[in-house]
Structures are given as C-alpha cells and as structure tokens.
Amino acid sequence: MTRLQTTELIIDVPGRDDGRPLSLNIEPGQVWGVLGPNGAGKTTLMHTLAGLRAPRSGEVLLDGQPLLALKRRQIARHLGLVFQERQDGFPATVLETALIGRHPFLSSWQMESADDLALARRALTRLDVAHLADRLVSTLSGGERQRVAIATVLTQSPAIWLADEPTNHLDLHHQIAVMELLTEEAVNGRAVFMCLHDLNLAARWCNHVLLLYPDGEACWGPAQQMLVPEALESLYGQRLATTELDGAPVFVPVR
C-alpha cells in the first residue's frame, strides 16, 4: 500500500511568509479535497507533492522515502498527476495520449503491449472518450481534453492520484462521473488528493479536507470537521447559506 506524507512542509509561494507547515498523511482509501481561494497555493502544493517543484522547507515522502531522492520513473509508477493546465507539445491522437500513461512501465524504445493497449482503451471508455480514440487531441473541446487527461492517468493506474481541479471544463454529468471514478479508485485502495473550487462536490465526495488560506495558514482533517460554514466563509470571504441533503452539507452563496 503506497502512502504519501509531508513532514513540516512549507511550499514555496513567491513573496509569501512561510505560514503553517503541512504534516499530512495521505493514505489508501482516502479522498482529499483541497480548498482555497485563487492564489492560495493549491497548484503549487500539487506540484510540490509530485516532486516537480522543490519545497521551501520540509519533505515529501513516498512510502517513507524522500521524493526528491527518487527517479522520475519510480515516482511515476506510484503517483499520477492531472494538471490544471496542459500544453500539447506535438500532434498525438487520443489513444496515443492515453498510452503515455504506460511509459513509466516501459523501457526505452519498448513498444506498448496488447495489455497496455487494452488498459488505455478501457480508460478511454470509462471516461466516455473511446469514440475519439483516433482524433488529434488538439481538435478536442475543453471538456473532452480534460477527460482524456484523466483517462491518461487512469491508464497509468497510480496508487496516488493528485488531481488539480479534475472537474474543470466538465459538464454536470461528467463532473459527477469523474467524482464517482475517483471515489471508486479510493475504494479500490488508492489515495486521491484533489483541488476543487466546488464546495458541494467536496462535501459529497471527500472524506478529508485541507483548507489553504492565501497567507499560508492551513487546517486539515476529516471532512465533517472542516466543512463548517464559519471556516468556509472566512476562507473565501463569502457569506454562505447551508442546508443538508442525503446526509451531506450543501453550501449556497448568499448575495
């Protein structure tokens, strides 16, 4: 079982004081929602957890080993990242893009196997983009491109999902489908750590929450303890009305 931990982690947000050090344990079966206003440092945290950006201080540990001491390929065998923004550097089809998820498991110049191809096709079907397999990704709509990005990480099949606003660009049906998929991954023993701007998606699907404030202050814990109106109102500087539906809180902004 793969775990991601941070010990006294300070992410490096330019020009910001250190704030509260993050000591997180991201465990199999957990679905984390990271909430905070624009500029609070959510993407910076995701990139730091993925080892793409050095922390200001503290450490990220993958199964007890410092992330920065591991090779990219080793990291990519355990940890997948759905980026908030992506540039398609060279022309590739949807299927070729999904197959990139298998690269951490292939040696240089090794071709993808029939099993790899089956995994990619299954992931495209799961994300409802199988019919686009032969299309160039540069021709896709924003939501289709987002679903291909998630299908690529599903093809990678990581023990730890880092997802930066995975529901970006998605219509309501596909937002729910992606939240269901990520929950299913957690039920199957994976860990999910995602940034969200939608409080109600977090309230319904996340069992752990990290609140990140623009000054570096932070608090985290079980979702029921974190998703309380006073904390969220101060996080966003926005008054909220709260009700409950099917056992989960529902938050509505008040004008």
Ligand SMILES: Nc1ncnc2c1ncn2[C@@H]1O[C@H](COP(=O)(O)OP(=O)(O)OP(=O)(O)O)[C@@H](O)[C@H]1O
């Ligand atoms: N290379 C950089 N140089 C200067 N400032 C940067 C750089 N990268 C990020 N920042 C700043 O760091 C802060 C945190 O950015 P980050 O993208 O992590 O925020 P976020 O919480 O993901 O925001 P959003 O909700 O808008 O996606 C922002 O104020 C951003 O402008």
